[in-house]
Amino acid sequence: MGGTRWAVTESGPGRADGVPRRHRIAVLALPGVPPFELGIPSRVFGSVQDAGGRPLYEVTVCTADGAPVPSDAGFTVQPAAGPEALAAADTVIVPPTHAMPELSRGGPLPAEVAAAIAGIRPDTRLVSICTGSYVLAAAGLLDGRPATTHWNLAPEFRRVYPEVKLDEEVLFVDDGDVLTSAGVAAGVDLCLHMVRRDHGAAAANRAARMCVVPPWRDGGQAQYIDRPVPEPTVASTTATRAWALEHLGEPLTLARLAEHARMSLRSFTRRFRDEVGKTPVQWLTAQRLELAKQLLETTDLPIDLVAYRAGFGTANSLRAHMRTAFGVSPAAYRRAFGGHEPSSAGRLRADAHPGSGTAAGANARSPARKAGAQGSLSA
Numbered sequence: 001m002g003g004t005r006w007a008v009t010e011s012g013p014g015r016a017d018g019v020p021r022r023h024r025i026a027v028l029a030l031p032g033v034p035p036f037e038l039g040i041p042s043r044v045f046g047s048v049q050d051a052g053g054r055p056l057y058e059v060t061v062c063t064a065d066g067a068p069v070p071s072d073a074g075f076t077v078q079p080a081a082g083p084e085a086l087a088a089a090d091t092v093i094v095p096p097t098h099a100m101p102e103l104s105r106g107g108p109l110p111a112e113v114a115a116a117i118a119g120i121r122p123d124t125r126l127v128s129i130c131t132g133s134y135v136l137a138a139a140g141l142l143d144g145r146p147a148t149t150h151w152n153l154a155p156e157f158r159r160v161y162p163e164v165k166l167d168e169e170v171l172f173v174d175d176g177d178v179l180t181s182a183g184v185a186a187g188v189d190l191c192l193h194m195v196r197r198d199h200g201a202a203a204a205n206r207a208a209r210m211c212v213v214p215p216w217r218d219g220g221q222a223q224y225i226d227r228p229v230p231e232p233t234v235a236s237t238t239a240t241r242a243w244a245l246e247h248l249g250e251p252l253t254l255a256r257l258a259e260h261a262r263m264s265l266r267s268f269t270r271r272f273r274d275e276v277g278k279t280p281v282q283w284l285t286a287q288r289l290e291l292a293k294q295l296l297e298t299t300d301l302p303i304d305l306v307a308y309r310a311g312f313g314t315a316n317s318l319r320a321h322m323r324t325a326f327g328v329s330p331a332a333y334r335r336a337f338g339g340h341e342p343s344s345a346g347r348l349r350a351d352a353h354p355g356s357g358t359a360a361g362a363n364a365r366s367p368a369r370k371a372g373a374q375g376s377l378s379a
Contacts, residue, residue: 022058023198026089029061029077030113030135031069032099037129037187038077041093044191047210048203056199060085064116072098083116091125091194094132095187096150103134104153106160114139127179127194129187137161141178148173150183188213200337201293237261237272241283248288248311254280284311289325292318296334303330 027041038061045057063069066082086092100110108114117139120126128136133149134157136142143163154168167173172181172190174197181190188211196204208214240261244252257280258268272280292310295301301309307318307330319329326333 022055023091024089025057025059025091025093026081026085027059027061027093027095028086028116028135029063029069029079029095030097030100032072032097033069033077033095034098035071035073035075035077037095037132037184038071040095040129040187040191043211044188044195044207047207048195048199049206056203060089062086064110064112070099083119086116087119087121089120089124091127092120093127093129094135096130096132096183097135098131100134103138104156104160107138109135109138117141123177125177125179127181127190129181129190130183133157133164133180134161136178136180137164142180145175145178146173147175147178147180148182149180152183200297201290202297202337205294235261235263235267235271237268237275240268241276244284245287248284248291249309250311252284252311285321288312289321292322292330293333293337296330297337306330 025041025045027038029038042059042061045059046055048056050056060080061077062081062083062085063077063079064083066079068076068078071077102108109117113135117135126136126141128147128149130150131153133142133147137147137157137160142161144165146165146167148167148170149157151168154166157164157168158166168182170182171186172179172193174193179190179194181187192204192208192213195207240257243260244257254265254269258265261268261271263271269280272283276283278286288311292306292312295306295309299306303315303318307313307315310318312318312321315330322328322330322333328336
């Protein structure tokens with residue numbers, strides 16, 4: 001997955017009383033929806049508040065026609081709204097469905113689902129969790145875009161939707177105005193990533209604590225690792241990773257990490273990839289970037305000192321890494337997310353896809369929506 005690109009944007013319009021309007025999220029419940037994935041957006045985004053304790057998101061569960069739908073767990077989901085919630089939403093999230101097998105054969109969306117999707121505003125952020133990607137793909141909304149889905153369905157998905165640039169090796173893909181996640185718990189990772197993108201790392205960390213989940217797993221992390229838990233007799237890199245997190249500001253060479261783990265360089269590198277799904281250098285850089293973002297948000301330390309404490313050595317090095325990873329400088333990131341609390345006054349917007357969030361981007365997606373309305377069916 002390519003690095004997320006960021007740009008500083010202003011907040012949306014506020015209410016008449018001066019309080020910023022909450023970001024509206026519509027969660028589209030389809031027949032056969034798994035309750036766990038359906039509940040992820042409400043749980044994660046419902047935990048995000050501003051400095052005054054006011055919710056920053058308004059989450060509404062809706063269906064394509066306003067009628068109840070069966071879940072895959074033996075009970076019925078009573079929605080709070082119908083397709084009008086999709087039309088009014090700033091973000092639309094599509095959880096998976098286990099009751100639309102026609103999509104796995106390249107069939108069209110049911111008429112009411114196609115019509116509901118066609119009513120979504122062109123500038124709305126679109127999100128899928130797990131096989132919700134089939135719904136976006138069947139609507140033509142993933143054509144030519146990078147996306148992911150559950151790793152176990154990758155061969156089928158690639159065969160049915162060859163226009164989609166599928167990457168089944170990652171937890172989620174952020175393509176600016178369209179985001180897609182892998183299966184089940186990866187939906188939590190994607191929602192926390194969106195909170196981080198909208199309101200910064202500190203807000204995402206607080207939401208993660210409320211949900212009792214890890215605050216951050218990189219979207220590029222592998223979905224499925226053959227040996228996630230080492231055998232009792234096999235050495236692990238777990239302790240070394242924990243140690244490294246406490247020493248990010250120090251020089252951490254591969255040789256030093258291997259020495260701490262009491263392994264050869266070759267064995268350490270191989271075991272690290274088996275357990276984490278990426279190289280030690282990739283993992284270390286990601287952890288240092290995360291620490292730098294937290295320091296920029298929650299302290300007034302000079303950029304040079306932030307770079308030093310995060311292990312980048314110099315401000316120029318930090319600046320280069322942040323521009324490569326996020327397309328934004330440390331100073332711009334601090335202006336957007338500084339103040340020690342999540343703010344609606346300014347936020348970062350991903351714009352990996354040309355025209356994302358602009359009139360041009362909205363127009364670029366309109367034909368795909370029309371195709372979806374006619375029955376033709378993002379991390």
